[in-house]
Amino acid sequence: MSIIKELTASLKEIVNNAGYEVENLILQPSGRKDLGQFQINDAMPLAKKYGKAPRMIAEDIAKLLEQDNRFTNINIAGPGFINITLTDEYLSELMNKISEDLNTNIDKEQPKKIVLDYGGANVAKALHVGHLRSANIGEALKRLARLLGHEVLGDAHLGDYGRPLGLVVLELKHMYPELPYFDESYEGDYSEVELPITNADLEKIYPLASTKAKEDEAYLEEGREVTAKIQSYERGYYDLWKRVVEISKADIDKTYKELNVDFELWLGESDSAEYFEELIKIFEDKNIIVESEGAKIVEVIKEDDKAPMPPLLLVKSNGSVSYETTDLATILQRKKDYNPDEIWYCVDGRQDLHFEQVFRAARKAELVDENVVLDFIGFGTMNGKDGKPFKTRDGGVMTLKSLIELVNEETLKRINPETVPEEERAEVAKTVAIAALKYADLLPYRGTDYIFEVEKFADLEGKTGPYLLYSTIRMKSLLNKAKELKQEKIHTLKGETETEIALTILNLPIVLTRSLETKTLNDIAEYVYKLTSLYNKFYAENKVLVEENKELQESWLVLTKLVYDINNVLLDVLGLKVPEKM
Numbered sequence: 001m002s003i004i005k006e007l008t009a010s011l012k013e014i015v016n017n018a019g020y021e022v023e024n025l026i027l028q029p030s031g032r033k034d035l036g037q038f039q040i041n042d043a044m045p046l047a048k049k050y051g052k053a054p055r056m057i058a059e060d061i062a063k064l065l066e067q068d069n070r071f072t073n074i075n076i077a078g079p080g081f082i083n084i085t086l087t088d089e090y091l092s093e094l095m096n097k098i099s100e101d102l103n104t105n106i107d108k109e110q111p112k113k114i115v116l117d118y119g120g121a122n123v124a125k126a127l128h129v130g131h132l133r134s135a136n137i138g139e140a141l142k143r144l145a146r147l148l149g150h151e152v153l154g155d156a157h158l159g160d161y162g163r164p165l166g167l168v169v170l171e172l173k174h175m176y177p178e179l180p181y182f183d184e185s186y187e188g189d190y191s192e193v194e195l196p197i198t199n200a201d202l203e204k205i206y207p208l209a210s211t212k213a214k215e216d217e218a219y220l221e222e223g224r225e226v227t228a229k230i231q232s233y234e235r236g237y238y239d240l241w242k243r244v245v246e247i248s249k250a251d252i253d254k255t256y257k258e259l260n261v262d263f264e265l266w267l268g269e270s271d272s273a274e275y276f277e278e279l280i281k282i283f284e285d286k287n288i289i290v291e292s293e294g295a296k297i298v299e300v301i302k303e304d305d306k307a308p309m310p311p312l313l314l315v316k317s318n319g320s321v322s323y324e325t326t327d328l329a330t331i332l333q334r335k336k337d338y339n340p341d342e343i344w345y346c347v348d349g350r351q352d353l354h355f356e357q358v359f360r361a362a363r364k365a366e367l368v369d370e371n372v373v374l375d376f377i378g379f380g381t382m383n384g385k386d387g388k389p390f391k392t393r394d395g396g397v398m399t400l401k402s403l404i405e406l407v408n409e410e411t412l413k414r415i416n417p418e419t420v421p422e423e424e425r426a427e428v429a430k431t432v433a434i435a436a437l438k439y440a441d442l443l444p445y446r447g448t449d450y451i452f453e454v455e456k457f458a459d460l461e462g463k464t465g466p467y468l469l470y471s472t473i474r475m476k477s478l479l480n481k482a483k484e485l486k487q488e489k490i491h492t493l494k495g496e497t498e499t500e501i502a503l504t505i506l507n508l509p510i511v512l513t514r515s516l517e518t519k520t521l522n523d524i525a526e527y528v529y530k531l532t533s534l535y536n537k538f539y540a541e542n543k544v545l546v547e548e549n550k551e552l553q554e555s556w557l558v559l560t561k562l563v564y565d566i567n568n569v570l571l572d573v574l575g576l577k578v579p580e581k582m
Helices: 003-017 043-050 054-066 088-100 130-147 163-175 199-215 217-231 237-258 269-285 323-338 349-364 400-412 422-442 465-481 496-506 508-518 522-541 550-573
Strands: 027-029 038-040 071-077 081-086 113-117 151-155 290-292 295-298 312-315 342-348 373-379
Touching (some): 003 088, 043 054, 081 088, 113 130, 113 323, 130 342, 130 373, 130 400, 163 199, 163 217, 199 217, 237 400, 269 295, 312 323, 323 349, 342 349, 349 373, 400 422, 422 522, 465 550, 496 522, 522 550
């Protein structure tokens, strides 16, 4: 239990001792700092319960608060708002407790097993800017959930099934007909076959094959046949498909690792194929499949729907499965393999309808237990200065690699050559660029579109990733310079800014818990900026290393270490790495 929760429970007991039973006392930061640090507003609802004027109730509670040496400046405002301030001694005591163990300032939750579906890269296609948000938000949510005590498995859920891959293999057949994969008489080991293509080649092959399929019906039909061969595990075609997936997956993983994104599971849509037959049988046994023009559909409309809800397409008229089917089969697979308490999908907000259909069908077929949570975590788009989806200068779709390079070029200009040696500048610039990109992406509420401005978000000043990294590095530098000085405890927090830092620290568990409840990261992004800015203000106001009052100096150093440690935890949650210097 966090310190702020313990304090709230203690205040609840005081209210009860005053003769008033309160179920959920709320301790909130005061909007009037001149009146107090915190405010208790429970006198108003208690007035209705006890038929007594709220101010009289507030006065009864205030009398007991005044007897408690943890509080000072107890006063009543308006009809019964109780304002309280923590004494300097008590606030210092709380900060010392947190500095000894940061977990005393984090509310751990009842552990759950969660499968988090994020990333969503398509095999043999270049990652584009849209893939940043899923990977970035999903990774941060995974880290946040783990910080609060949950077991989380992140699944990249690759798009590796269906006609796109069939077209890639078909085009490879046209380009390299001599490959053993297309020789029916070949009996050797395909793993020993040298494949003359790279991931860069694959990224060019798919657009080429896709264009051909649109213009040539015969080519499209051949693509369908190749897809069928792959999905029926036909020797050669299936083995080539696996090699294509391996090549693409290695490059995708490399890009994600640059973004400090790591997956526990690298499963794809194809891994759900072995569950198709079982899935269809479940729906048939439940008698919830409807035949419609040769296709099999599932009605998912509800009586209280305010908007149209189309049926879910389970099997197409040509016998192939739909995108919805692969997602339902994946839910079945996850239930069998991991038996999670919750499954989250961090996906573009425009797929809301798709997942609503899938979740309703899954519930209807009872693919998971009733208490298993299925949650869609939608997000908006990253846009350019024109308010439209971020593109290259020539108007094309920007790849994620190109975006990273664009930001990297900007951050490289800002790395201080006097503090970072030439041989280290490129690596430091890349770390700072990734931080700039990721923080800018997490700062707005995930459901909204936002405009990405390279120059603005790469700046060392303002609400940016580089600002947070630079400030954290400076805290570490100060602590290193003070290694020989005593750093055991906080004796006093009499300065206004350092008191504000301490109060902000007390608010951390509320921010973390709320962020996980809403599955958003913007509150954490705002919080770490606020804490860092307060510390920088404190740093500018005080000469820590030359302070003559040794108890005051020690207090400042311990507070610096506390802010530094919290920053490192929160920056790690957001997926930002802190370089040694910049």
